[in-house]
Amino acid sequence: MSSEEEKNMALVRRFQEAEAKGDLDMLDELLAPEFVDHSLLEGQEPGREGYKRQLAEQHAALSEVRCIIEDQLAKEDKVVTRITWRSIHDRGEYRGLMPRHKEVEVTAMTIHRIEGGKIVEEWSEGSGSAEIAQAHLEQEIRERERVEQDLRVARSIQQASLPKDVPELAGWQIAPYYQPAREVGGDFYDFHLLPEDRLGLVVGDATGKGVPAALVMSTTCGMLRLAARGSSSPGQMLQEVNEVLFPNIPSNMFVTCFYAVLDPNSGSLTYANAGHDLPYLRRRGGECEELRARGMPLGLMPGMSYEQKDIELDEGEAALFYSDGLVEAHGSKGEMFGFPRLRELIAEHGDERSLGNFLLEALYTFVGEGWEQEDDITLLTLRRSASLS
Numbered sequence: 001m002s003s004e005e006e007k008n009m010a011l012v013r014r015f016q017e018a019e020a021k022g023d024l025d026m027l028d029e030l031l032a033p034e035f036v037d038h039s040l041l042e043g044q045e046p047g048r049e050g051y052k053r054q055l056a057e058q059h060a061a062l063s064e065v066r067c068i069i070e071d072q073l074a075k076e077d078k079v080v081t082r083i084t085w086r087s088i089h090d091r092g093e094y095r096g097l098m099p100r101h102k103e104v105e106v107t108a109m110t111i112h113r114i115e116g117g118k119i120v121e122e123w124s125e126g127s128g129s130a131e132i133a134q135a136h137l138e139q140e141i142r143e144r145e146r147v148e149q150d151l152r153v154a155r156s157i158q159q160a161s162l163p164k165d166v167p168e169l170a171g172w173q174i175a176p177y178y179q180p181a182r183e184v185g186g187d188f189y190d191f192h193l194l195p196e197d198r199l200g201l202v203v204g205d206a207t208g209k210g211v212p213a214a215l216v217m218s219t220t221c222g223m224l225r226l227a228a229r230g231s232s233s234p235g236q237m238l239q240e241v242n243e244v245l246f247p248n249i250p251s252n253m254f255v256t257c258f259y260a261v262l263d264p265n266s267g268s269l270t271y272a273n274a275g276h277d278l279p280y281l282r283r284r285g286g287e288c289e290e291l292r293a294r295g296m297p298l299g300l301m302p303g304m305s306y307e308q309k310d311i312e313l314d315e316g317e318a319a320l321f322y323s324d325g326l327v328e329a330h331g332s333k334g335e336m337f338g339f340p341r342l343r344e345l346i347a348e349h350g351d352e353r354s355l356g357n358f359l360l361e362a363l364y365t366f367v368g369e370g371w372e373q374e375d376d377i378t379l380l381t382l383r384r385s386a387s388l389s
Helices: 003-021 024-030 047-061 128-161 210-230 234-248 339-349 355-367
Strands: 031-037 062-075 078-089 103-115 118-126 172-179 186-193 199-206 255-263 268-274 280-282 288-290 308-312 318-322 377-384
Touching (some): 003 078, 024 047, 031 047, 172 186, 255 318, 280 339, 288 339, 318 355
Antiparallel strands (some): 199 255, 280 288
8 A cells, every 4th residue: 555545544534533523624624625525415515515514414413423434445546434423313403303312323435535635526325314214214103103192182182071961851852973083173062051941052163183172172161161150141151251261272272162052941042152153043944044143253352242142943943053074074076065055955954853964974975985084073953843743
């Protein structure tokens, strides 16, 4: 081996030690101005400055960087090095990977061409790409596991907040249906047993998905139950819950909610609406009415009042409360199930005893096979039984 080849090998060792230390000034000294890296990493800019920037990013994410030169050969102006790099990824994100807080080992083979005491070209090949690919896979698996755990938690919170039993009232049929989407939303329904044999019915939807939506939904259910103990006025209840909820939920979240109080003896239904989709009332003659009442969603802003209205359900008439998961379901061509379709179906088939089941069958026919449910679906049917006479 010539003395020039020995100098070149020593120069490369100095260069790799400078890489391990993150010594950018030394790299400036050892790299030729026209330096070319033939093995650019994804996103790396070519040239000496791009090489230095990539090294700086590595050291910003890695600690205890060490290099072990396993073998080295020189032939004329080229030096071949087999090297092992060890470091701990614990400082920050690197190439899309979050810190793993464990030692990372990468083996590599490099070729450097030396000219005039400067490194002018580098070729490298090693296990780094495979290591990063494996780490990405592991990170994706952990993320999927975390998401699945969050979904399980959200589902359990939501299920625990829903009523276990359906009230039985002489002369009335009450039929709830609830189907959560895979990515759990904030749908809820509830029943409140009120003084004078009256019944409170509530259907609502907290914005968002997953655990945040489930927590806000659960909180709202608890507040409504508490408010129902002190008042049987739907408008007043929504007003009280809104004032308490507003300062206690994230600013980007709110809850839509329809609350009604049924007097089963007279058939009177008193209701108020906090920005929820309008329920439908199906009359005996086939007319379908919207139950309208003005009111902003809960938790959106303080000082809100809620309009309160009254209707009466005669024998054979029914009211449908629902969430937007039904009307916003998309068919195979991208069109929505929609409010006009729902209203038409209720008008034509509202006298069927299992209106909820009929609407679900219509929905499944509309969306077709292979449909992935986008949002929770909640239906609550209230029907006054027809006279046997």
